[in-house]
Amino acid sequence: MKFMKSLVVASAITAGFLANSVQAGTLDAVKEKGYVNAGVSGKVIGFSAPDAKGNWTGMDVDFARAVAAAIFDDPAKARFTPVAFKEAFTALQSGEIDLLTRNTTWTFQRDTKLGLEFVGTLFYDGQGFMVKKELGVKSALELDGASVCTQSGTTTELNISDYFTAKGMTYKPVVYESADEATVIYDTGRCDVYTTDTSGLAARRTTLGNPKDHIILPEVISKEPLGPAVRQGDQQWSDIVRWTLFALINAEEMGITSKNVDEKLKSNNPAVKRFLGVDADFGQYLGLSADWAYRIIKHVGNYGELYERNVGPNTALGLERGVNALWTDGGLMYAPPVR
Amino acid sequence: MQGLIDRKQSLYCSLFFGFGVITDRKSTNFCTATDSMADRYDRETDKTKRSMLNDTRVRGWVAQALVLAVIACVAGYAVYNVGQNLHKAGITTGFGFLNDPSGFDISQTLVSYSGESTYARALLVGLLNTMLVSVLGIIFATILGFFLGVIRLSPNWLVSKMAEAYTEIVRNVPLLLQILFWYLAILAPLPGPRQALNFNNWIYLCNRGMQIPRPVTEAGFGGVPIAFAIAVIFSIILVRWARLRQQKTGIRFPAYPVSFGVVVMLPLVVLLAAGVPVHWDVPALHGFNFRGGITILPELIALWLSLTLYSATFIGEYVRSGIMAVDKGQREATFALGYSPWLTYRLVIIPQAMRVVTPPLISQYLTLIKNSSLAVVIGYPDLVHVFAGTALNQSGQAVEIITITMAVYLTLSITISLFMNWYNKKFALRGF
Numbered sequence: 001m002k003f004m005k006s007l008v009v010a011s012a013i014t015a016g017f018l019a020n021s022v023q024a025g026t027l028d029a030v031k032e033k034g035y036v037n038a039g040v041s042g043k044v045i046g047f048s049a050p051d052a053k054g055n056w057t058g059m060d061v062d063f064a065r066a067v068a069a070a071i072f073d074d075p076a077k078a079r080f081t082p083v084a085f086k087e088a089f090t091a092l093q094s095g096e097i098d099l100l101t102r103n104t105t106w107t108f109q110r111d112t113k114l115g116l117e118f119v120g121t122l123f124y125d126g127q128g129f130m131v132k133k134e135l136g137v138k139s140a141l142e143l144d145g146a147s148v149c150t151q152s153g154t155t156t157e158l159n160i161s162d163y164f165t166a167k168g169m170t171y172k173p174v175v176y177e178s179a180d181e182a183t184v185i186y187d188t189g190r191c192d193v194y195t196t197d198t199s200g201l202a203a204r205r206t207t208l209g210n211p212k213d214h215i216i217l218p219e220v221i222s223k224e225p226l227g228p229a230v231r232q233g234d235q236q237w238s239d240i241v242r243w244t245l246f247a248l249i250n251a252e253e254m255g256i257t258s259k260n261v262d263e264k265l266k267s268n269n270p271a272v273k274r275f276l277g278v279d280a281d282f283g284q285y286l287g288l289s290a291d292w293a294y295r296i297i298k299h300v301g302n303y304g305e306l307y308e309r310n311v312g313p314n315t316a317l318g319l320e321r322g323v324n325a326l327w328t329d330g331g332l333m334y335a336p337p338v339r
Numbered sequence: 340m341q342g343l344i345d346r347k348q349s350l351y352c353s354l355f356f357g358f359g360v361i362t363d364r365k366s367t368n369f370c371t372a373t374d375s376m377a378d379r380y381d382r383e384t385d386k387t388k389r390s391m392l393n394d395t396r397v398r399g400w401v402a403q404a405l406v407l408a409v410i411a412c413v414a415g416y417a418v419y420n421v422g423q424n425l426h427k428a429g430i431t432t433g434f435g436f437l438n439d440p441s442g443f444d445i446s447q448t449l450v451s452y453s454g455e456s457t458y459a460r461a462l463l464v465g466l467l468n469t470m471l472v473s474v475l476g477i478i479f480a481t482i483l484g485f486f487l488g489v490i491r492l493s494p495n496w497l498v499s500k501m502a503e504a505y506t507e508i509v510r511n512v513p514l515l516l517q518i519l520f521w522y523l524a525i526l527a528p529l530p531g532p533r534q535a536l537n538f539n540n541w542i543y544l545c546n547r548g549m550q551i552p553r554p555v556t557e558a559g560f561g562g563v564p565i566a567f568a569i570a571v572i573f574s575i576i577l578v579r580w581a582r583l584r585q586q587k588t589g590i591r592f593p594a595y596p597v598s599f600g601v602v603v604m605l606p607l608v609v610l611l612a613a614g615v616p617v618h619w620d621v622p623a624l625h626g627f628n629f630r631g632g633i634t635i636l637p638e639l640i641a642l643w644l645s646l647t648l649y650s651a652t653f654i655g656e657y658v659r660s661g662i663m664a665v666d667k668g669q670r671e672a673t674f675a676l677g678y679s680p681w682l683t684y685r686l687v688i689i690p691q692a693m694r695v696v697t698p699p700l701i702s703q704y705l706t707l708i709k710n711s712s713l714a715v716v717i718g719y720p721d722l723v724h725v726f727a728g729t730a731l732n733q734s735g736q737a738v739e740i741i742t743i744t745m746a747v748y749l750t751l752s753i754t755i756s757l758f759m760n761w762y763n764k765k766f767a768l769r770g771f
Binding site: 085089090109113115143144147152153154157158160162172182185188190192 | 428429431442446453523531547626627630637715716718737
């Protein structure tokens with residue numbers, strides 16, 4: 001099965017590259033086909049997963065909807081393709097998807113070497129450890145010699161190698177192809193530790209047999225800025241995706257929400273008027289209409305709304321804003337002004 | 340008239356060859372034969388010099404050369420185009436990444452490896468892990484398969500039906516499910532390392548795998564492998580001598596038991612004479628896990644077990660078909676000569692059955708090697724999991740890595756295929 005999968009990937013890559021790769025004109029291509037095709041993980045609760053009714057929910061999903069709203073004035077014009085981690089970059093490179101929004105960490109090599117462009121950070125995360133309570137471990141520094149379950153092909157695999165080497169500790173990696181398998185096998189007791197991004201740990205813990213028997217250790221061993229990525233070489237398209245992200249953050253900073261955005265159209269604040277395209281047409285520089293930002297906020301909401309709806313304290317994940325708060329509240333969320 | 344038909348035949352051959360339709364050796368021989376007959380006819384009947392344009396052989400070569408050139412052009416264009424498009428997409432290409440440090444760890448390494456090792460080293464580790472499980476699988480599946488094939492033909496109704504039931508159940512369930520089944524079946528009942536099943540403080544069994552002691556050799560051990568090598572060479576000579584003597588004089592010599600004794604005893608004597616320069620690195624619980632000794636991963640056990648049990652059912656059927664293909668007169672004649680059933684099988688039935696068994700057996704071995712890539716579902720670090728999985732994603736060199744992986748599997752398969760074809764040829768009926 002795996003071999004077949006690899007063959008399919010290889011064929012897809014080869015076929016993709018044999019055909020002339022699509023470089024510019026992603027926006028035109030998207031408009032022509034009538035939807036934005038976003039690659040998502042499809043399995044991480046709070047980021048991208050179908051809910052009980054089969055509707056896609058999560059931060060990553062909502063971000064793709066925001067892009068669709070800016071282009072088509074209709075968030076339903078975003079379609080979602082679940083891509084395995086291994087195939088994610090290839091799917092984007094070969095043009096199978098228009099946008100990768102798959103809680104993917106922005107790293108140097110991914111940005112420079114793979115023909116991808118990360119447009120910003122949607123969620124600041126970091127890698128952590130989950131262990132069984134009964135082991136009595138209080139800190140990651142006590143994990144010398146532990147068996148560690150994780151998912152293959154992620155930055156997680158590299159971070160953990162770096163961390164244990166730096167601390168002079170040993171560990172036994174047990175690597176599975178998907179996070180699902182890794183979680184299930186961790187639950188059987190094959191491993192002492194399960195490691196991934198802390199948001200992922202919180203999401204995964206809810207799926208374990210007995211979530212209360214497991215604790216997440218306080219150490220965060222890496223920086224994992226999770227953000228959307230596009231193909232390199234189409235400046236217009238990367239601008240659209242980048243400014244969609246900035247629009248979400250700017251809207252929260254200016255206090256514009258999906259509920260009050262219509263009232264804000266009558267605002268006297270020049271920055272708000274500019275942002276919503278009331279008396280200026282900034283959208284033209286993106287190849288979009290003047291009300292592109294209005295459409296995003298109207299249909300999807302601002303960054304704060306996305307966060308509270310998907311991963312905030314009142315959700316199953318129950319994550320505080322922390323470093324993901326606005327810069328004005330002591331967090332890292334900061335966007336250049338629209339002017 | 341005869342000559343005309345031959346010439347026509349030879350023209351068809353050239354045409355077919357020109358378009359690369361027939362590649363099998365028999366038809367080559369056939370064509371060569373008719374070609375030479377046509378030539379002889381030409382020489383004998385038509386002494387005038389003929390134009391190259393009308394020479395069927397030359398036409399055939401030209402056509403073949405053209406087809407080859409077209410294929411080479413298409414392949415060359417494809418490679419060039421992939422390179423150009425990768426370049427346009429801003430993706431670094433080439434095999435230079437193989438010398439970069441990989442940065443990830445692997446759970447089972449037969450050669451020394453760490454996160455600082457290169458991608459090339461990771462490739463080697465993955466390849467060795469694939470070969471380990473494949474070789475183990477092939478050996479045990481062959482033994483079990485022969486056993487199944489023979490007992491299925493047993494006159495004992497119960498034994499034969501049990502073999503049949505086993506074969507039908509196991510070979511009709513997808514291998515992927517069997518791998519998952521054995522993995523969870525092994526993991527589920529085993530305790531954690533702190534409650535590990537303890538066999539005499541020597542071997543431990545827990546859900547981290549089987550922990551066995553590791554022999555560590557000390558100075559003075561060098562004589563043992565030398566003694567072993569001498570014993571093996573001696574055995575080979577002894578077996579040959581015994582066979583020749585039996586052919587000449589009819590007197591038998593128990594060469595196999597004696598060789599076995601020599602191969603075991605000689606190194607043992609040298610070992611004892613040197614004062615047993617070996618100590619054991621015994622596993623011991625330390626913190627979370629066992630330290631020291633050798634860990635046999637549950638993933639390896641599950642994969643080996645499922646590959647063995649699954650492939651053995653197919654091999655059993657091939658063996659059964661091979662035995663049934665031997666005329667029953669052979670068996671009756673052997674019995675009439677007073678051979679025991681064991682000798683009948685060893686000297687008469689199996690050698691003849693092997694002619695029928697070997698070709699499908701080759702395919703089964705190749706299938707087993709390729710099936711070992713299912714390792715990925717249970718996290719066994721085989722070639723596909725380590726190299727076409729983790730390394731691919733960390734380096735992003737999809738085209739290069741998939742190409743290397745396919746080339747490695749191809750090489751493995753072709754090597755086994757060549758060996759088995761040699762074996763097949765050696766034991767095929769002479770005179771065909």
